[in-house]
Amino acid sequence: MSTAIEIAAAVSAGEQTASSVLESYLSRIDDREAEIHAFNAVTAEEARATAAAIDASVAAGETVGPLAGVPVALKDNMCTTGIATTCSSRMLEDWKPPYDATVVERLREAGAIMVGKTNLDEFAMGSSTENSAFGVTHNPLDVTRVPGGSSGGSAAAVAAGFAPLSLGSDTGGSIRQPAALCGVVGMKPSYGAVSRYGLIAFASSLDQIGPFSATVADSALLYSVIAGHDARDSTSIPLPVPDVQATLDDGVEGLRVGIISELMGEGPLEGFEPEVLARVRDAANALAAAGATVAEVSVPSTIYGLSAYYQIAPAEASSNLARYDGVRYGHREPGGVNTAAMMKASRTAGFGPEVKRRIMLGTYALSAGYYDAFYGKAQRVRTLIINDLAKAYADFDVLLSPTSPCVAFPIGAKSDPLTMYLNDTCTIPSNLAGHPAISVPFGTGADDLPVGVQVLAPMLGEAKMYTVARAIELAASGGQS
Amino acid sequence: MSVRTDSVNEGAEPESSRLSREDVAHVASLALLELTDAELDEFTGQLDAVLEHAKDIDALDVGDVEPTYHPYPVTNVFRDDVVEQLDVHDAALAMAPEAEDGQFRVPPALGEEP
Known part of the structure; x- marks a missing residue:
């Protein structure tokens, strides 16, 4: 299968039409989508029209963008004008946004085909894509297992060859963990690097949109397209985007790589699969062999990340999801005798159990008498984590850990919410700190399922993070390509 | 994945510190959610487990630590003070469950059970 870079080059040069590329991906979707269920909707007709327009531009000698003719799948929490954007919720089942998310505009300008x-x-609340109102997504590598979540459909789409690229959103690991479980590359950018305009909010101080791809170079390409300041997102960072593609192959000679002890089963956190830890050590050894300095480093407060996160994220979610009241858009349950009854009935019918759990957790954490003990304290713990990471980055350029403590687990295996939340232990610190992090496949663990190694970097440290990710990818392929 | 608890008092917390069924019912009503009795039982146990787990941060002394509300503080973001004509009225109403005379329509605010 071609990479996105190869497809864009071939389409731009007129060696291949966007339409023929698209048809080959649509036929793979036809073959396997019934057993995978990566998509809530396949937009084949719109895609064919876009591909034809790209082909016409190429034929007319016009300049086309860096993703010319590259099929891209979008997580269904990003707004697309006139195309249902459901968040996999009954609440938004029939909702068609009147506007495009900024990332959708940028993809279009780059010549991508949705x-x-x-x-x-x-x-986006979950770690397995089992909480969708429209059915479970299956892991393409073993359809009895979950693809991870919450961006499980986007990870599965790339892993199954339904698209060379996709976008997900990551609030506590929702890009990186499914990338690890599906054996693809997934990256959460620095908070504010990619516009959240048109991303349906879950926890606004944590949410970021980021790329899925089969290769690190494709990830860097897609990141370059979607990143950059956007006046429509007041949290968007008003700085130029670093050229992560230029430094991709700089190598790790002289770079300092720290392995986070607490996320390697050496502290109070338990439950890491031994094969997963072994692959992270293998990746670290490979970086050392390539010239990096590798050592263990303690980041003590990371062990409290999960507790802080499950106060902060639900608190923000309970505020964000207060807007779904059946008045202006979304599900309205008929028969309410008054406005309040209508709102209550609509929310009760429109939200699934995990969303209700998080709304209630957040409402509790924010309620009078508990605010300081829960939400306030969690925000201070967030500062501790940022401070501890800053200390580690005084001695190291990047940090390593597992992405997920385990490989893809069987569908239905983690029915208890707390057990499911514990999956996010390694990914949460980067969200709380707003730092970038990437998951790169490195070998296999139990049952020959892929293991993801996580590379963490400081705020706006995407360039070095990608350089190290590329070195890990090279080592994983035995130095090929 | 689990967290080792070294506490000798495990399970010995006073009842009052645990989340009760009444707490959950109250929170659900604040959040405009209606729970069945079975849901109330299930959610109480699940939410209590999450809150119990979160008590590991109780031991931390963070009195002198400033809270972080945002990972990259950008303050006072202004747009240019230019009047824009946005024709979004129809688009805003198009996805409304019910609209009338260019406005959102809802059941009576003070309607009562018959």
């Missing part, structure tokens, strides 16, 4: 909207845990 092939569909991918399945997710409802409102």
